[in-house]
Amino acid sequence: MGLRITKTTIAALLITTGLVLGGCQSLQHExxxxxxxxxxxxxxxxxxxxxxxxxxxxxxxxxxxxxxxxxxxxxxxxxxxxxxxxxxxxxxxxxxxxxxxxxxxxxxxxxxxxxxxxxxxxxxxxxxxxxxxxxxxxxxxxxxxxxxx
Amino acid sequence: MTRLVAQPVKKLWAGTLVTLGLLASPVVMADVGSRIWATGGVTTIEGSAGGGLVPWAMLGSYASDEEWGGTLALSRAEVDDYSLAVTGAGLNWNNRIEVTVARQTLDLDSLVFTLKNGFGLEQDELNQDIFGVKVRLVGDVLYSPWGQWSAGLQHKRQRDFTVPNAIGARDDSGTDVYFSGSKVFFAAVFGRNLLVNGTLRGTRANQGGLLGFGGDLNNGYEVMAEAGVGVFINRQWLVGAEYRQKPDNLSFAREDDWWDMFIAWVPDRRLAVTAAFVNLGDIATLEDQQGIYLSLQGSF
Missing domain, CATH: 1.10.490.10 (Globins)
Structure with missing residues (x-):
């Protein structure tokens, strides 16, 4: 069970990283x-x-x-x-x-x-x-x- | 034995000829759809549009809302003790519905001896057919602030059930259901465009279905998380990684999650070439299966 959660966390982390990377950039006004x-x-x-x-x-x-x-x-x-x-x-x-x-x-x-x-x-x-x-x-x-x- | 080995090679050649024929045909060339380059993804090992291992919310080919489109793909994964060959084809109507078929052939290579000594089985390959349909529910991967969302089915039929049956699989067919979201963030990483995908899949499949469906440890549907991230170096090159969570239904052998790191080259809408490093973990007692993946896709 613990292993399952870890795996899901990794997947969630991948998505979040992408979203955050995208989000941070869009906050940078030029x-x-x-x-x-x-x-x-x-x-x-x-x-x-x-x-x-x-x-x-x-x-x-x-x-x-x-x-x-x-x-x-x-x-x-x-x-x-x-x-x-x-x-x-x-x-x-x-x-x-x-x-x-x-x-x-x-x-x-x-x-x-x-x-x-x-x-x-x-x-x-x-x-x-x-x-x-x-x-x-x-x-x-x-x-x-x-x-x- | 000789026939069994020769068969996939023949299929591969026939497929290549068909693909090249389509690539060379000027009549077909004029009909390639209008969506922006590389936004059809490539053909996954299960035939649906996506990356290599994970289906994405984008639909295959370049058909936009007034167009038809299609894809043909040949893929091959060579890991330590197995090789997987995939022939896939897909049709896309109005960038709304994608219908796909794929034939997977897994050469058992080293496992042949395990099966013979342990189970008295003479089998050197496993074949599976996958019929897929994917519907774009809402949004556009490039233009919608909240991205593109799709739902799909993959109906899988194992054609050689003797081995999966012997190791405890319950059924020789099964249907995966998935829900997928994809979004391109423009100028997100050093001015480059970032593609993010998340997929949730309900499945009973063992090793994607190649080892049958359901098992002694678990026989019901479980929800698995899958993800992919890629950066467009420019409009022809995409590099990224994918992760696919997997169930673990059989006590015969532990099943691991899959991941890959890929690079895709899309010189124009007609051709996509994908190379990847894949890690498929333990498969049917053989440990830590890693290797390379190559895929060639033609769109028309």
Whole structure:
């Protein structure tokens, strides 16, 4: 019996360690602009967004969702949004995310396709893995708004 | 004897050819699903998506909510006195339901002599079929703050019950029930993404079912805790460890918990290669079984 408890404890410890490791990191706020710098400041972010746009246009899973959009405006808004989110000196002036995606009925497949394209665009611009992960982490709270969940 | 040895090798080759055929087919290549790389896990030794030894809450293949997906896998564990070969296949509908089949073949190697001298049994391998189903109940492993939660069944049928029967197992088939939670924490360890899995399994299986189900020490379901932790070095490399608690139903031999340390390489959605160090503890009187595990998975 004692042995059983020990084994369960080990399993619980493994899970807890993971959760604590994850939790500790999420408590570390970065009020500074380190991520913004790692992304190559506003021009670096603008390059990523430009490559993202090329990937979106070529992606049959999602390009229909972007039909008729103002490309220049989309590029400016998303660049500002990522710039602000990463701690840079920008202000997103576009529409609120939930309202913006309200009638689009974005599926998990489409959301995954966009996430994939963003990662590929960051890779193409040689954004370090850690910076990619940090940016995605800051984008995560938008998931329910974009999917309208 | 020769036939028995040759059979798994033949199966392995046939499976490899099928896998390679699928990997090479451009028609199939276009259909690989939309979920993010490596979020289908790999194929466990029981066929369900997960790590090597533990099923995770993620469903196999890369099918997202409007897609079908499938996997084929060949795995092999070589520990001190045994080798286990697994052929597995799975289908995923809309990232909601995963259906899997797996055939396990355990070569008894050294145990052949124990069985012959102790029990007068001539048996050099044990085969088991596993039919699995897993349902994603709620959440997404990447995007949901509380992760992804799934429940599954593994129905196992021992095809060579003579040996398990002789050492005290009660049944030649059994069904494991499990509940699993998985979550990726972004930028959690030195900027790397951390994957955490916890699984609770209700089971009567001895050594996963290869030694039958139930026994003289215990014949009922017991709840076992299983866990896995991994760190994505980047989107192609995952390193981690797993732990699987096991019941101890047979007085014939003590059964130990399993653990492994793994590294998985996922160059793209079509291929995953997993290597691991596994420790399976004592198995059927042969002590401290350690060795290596290799697994090749194709997704389509």
């Amino acid at each position: 009020p500074d602009n380190r991520l913004y710098m790692q992304l190559g400041e506003r021009s670096g972010i603008a390059d990523v967004v430009e490559d993202l746009l090329y990937l979106i246009v070529a992606d049959e899973r999602i390009n229909h969702q972007f039909k008729g959009m103002n490309v220049a405006q989309f590029h400016r808004n998303l660049t500002d949004q990522l710039c602000e989110l990463s701690g840079g000196p920008c202000t997103y002036t576009g529409r609120e995310m939930r309202e913006l995606h309200a009638d689009m009925g974005i599926t998990a497949t489409q959301f995954n396709a966009l996430a994939e394209n963003l990662i590929l665009a960051m890779e193409k611009n040689r954004i370090p893995t850690a910076a990619q992960n940090k940016l995605i982490k800051r984008l995560l709270p938008m998931y329910p708004d974009i999917r309208h969940l």
